[in-house]
Amino acid sequence: MGVHNQPHAGLASRATLADVAKLAGVSGSTASLAFSGGSISSATRERVLTAARELNYSGPDPRARSLRQGRSGIVGVIIEDRVLNSFRDPMTLAALDGISQELGEGSGLLLLTATGDGESTIQSAVFDAAIFMGCSPHLARSIEIMRQRNVPMVAIEGQAFDGVLAVNIDNRHASAELAALVHTLGHRRLATVTLPLTSVRERAQLTDELVKTATTAVSLDRLLGARQVFANLGGIVAAGSSSDEGFAAGMELLSRPAEERPTAILAQSDLLAVGVIRAAEALALVVPRDVTVVGFDGARIEGFTDHDLTTVRQPATEKGRAAGSAVTALLAGETPGDVSLSSVLHVGSTSGPPAG
């Protein structure tokens, strides 16, 4: 004549595994096994599951489980700009997709935005490993903390950091290759449109001071690659990777008399390049007759079908997959090395010899 554990009319408190165990007449550990798929007789399991159903218990609390196991199954993905800006860039999105593919449905991706102000979230968030999508010096403190916590870290195209596994592409080399192509075609008066060099999102003239303060590895590498061929290459720093930015920069660079105008423009992303091409066309210039425009990325851009952009195709999804598999390996206690992926030059129809 046991007092049946009348659960307060199901009001506030949820049932716990212990309650279920008691109702099923088994021990806690047995009940636990029933849920984690351990080896118990199917009769017992049935009994436990029935009890659970009765109590409206729907499985172990993830919080408790993660404390106990020391694992949450969550991988943090840290971006340094707001979500919209980050993922509007097709390469970044592709990389995220690659991560997700590799990690599988088994683990969730915790999107953490570190715009630099409060580094709090990243310190107090629950995750087992972190992937930085481009990481700049001002993450140093967070990185330090995660290192202390023994959280494996991987950076996709970020600044090199001790203890952070690097997944990179050959930005500098590929950029140099592209520049060499343009040089070979005969161009000598060039300009570039770079991606932002710092976290400041503001269009600006490309100056040496700016270059010195650069914190964005990708932009800097691409610039340095191009400068291997064109030593003092100048131009404009865009406020982001969009065709609008490219357009603005293009207008600025191309609205000059033919003798001063660059005969070729190296844009650091395809979106920028598309914008530059539109600017050229708006100025009644013909590409590539009047101006050669090359990009970087190999993005399939919606609605850009008139031209076949000369560019470098980078393995974007692959970057994500590599990062994902590095994380998996690190969590398994292995010690994988840095990853370096390579891009492929694609000569399209937007490049040609200079006029005249």
Add this chain to the structure above:
Amino acid sequence: MGVHNQPHAGLASRATLADVAKLAGVSGSTASLAFSGGSISSATRERVLTAARELNYSGPDPRARSLRQGRSGIVGVIIEDRVLNSFRDPMTLAALDGISQELGEGSGLLLLTATGDGESTIQSAVFDAAIFMGCSPHLARSIEIMRQRNVPMVAIEGQAFDGVLAVNIDNRHASAELAALVHTLGHRRLATVTLPLTSVRERAQLTDELVKTATTAVSLDRLLGARQVFANLGGIVAAGSSSDEGFAAGMELLSRPAEERPTAILAQSDLLAVGVIRAAEALALVVPRDVTVVGFDGARIEGFTDHDLTTVRQPATEKGRAAGSAVTALLAGETPGDVSLSSVLHVGSTSGPPAG
């Protein structure tokens, strides 16, 4: 006389708050306060922090904290397609950005992909509240579980579910409005290109059977809205929201003799509409003279500048923000109601009276 758990010479195991407390010569609770910003004398706090530094202790373990507090600060965002497909759609990305804006840097967004196979992750992941971005019937089980767990849920443009707060836009109404506009212009032979009706990503003829099995609320609502005006409206179900899909569908619909060809096409998204327009142009048809094309969304589409698309502008970011603030309210124990946002008709240059 308990056996003291000797932590293997500080090798693997991290220091805990208890260790710090001991070294600082204070109690655990005091040490805790030092980190959570509770009220303790600054002398004591200093002592604790120094001890922490000495032990390489970088703050409370998020897992333990979240168990103790019953809160993790994580909001789950559930999408039903792979990351790439979901966020390539500008509206979905904008909504995600809205969520992130509203929730602030304080809380992380846990991206959970529920493609229907293993519903495991969503059940075992740590989060305090969930936001579904479009949710279909096959999430029923997960929803059931979360309800049992008392996890607040919000669905952006999903199927209605008991206990899931709905954030919707006036899909049906707006679609009807658009259809009415086309009707007023004099069109009588129409076709539509819909978004996928189910999780199957495959282009298909729009049939009644398909409509009956539809699980995607958005697509269905937009279709029903249009059918309020054009009762038996037929057409094609696209495999996704992209201009490529629109192009394929457009080719299919428009490659017919003028007498059979629809004089107007209602596309369920702007990307689809752009594709349809390209198809029309590829077939040497002039928009809107030979065919009227309208979209839905109000997306700014890269590189689509020749036309001003007739469409309906939906408050995409706003959807996300509303969901975010609903989550905040729910977590605070309030009981906010469903949210319904409205779209605005935009008459551009891609619609006009039928030829002849």
Add this chain to the structure above:
DNA sequence: CTGTTAGCGCTTTCAG
């Protein structure tokens, strides 16, 4: 196959 026993690392009453 099942039960007993200890905590995971932290916060939070409750006293002093």
Add this chain to the structure above:
DNA sequence: CTGAAAGCGCTAACAG
């Protein structure tokens, strides 16, 4: 302002 005690809910040894 500080300390002592009591778990949050679960799982992992280890016995039986």
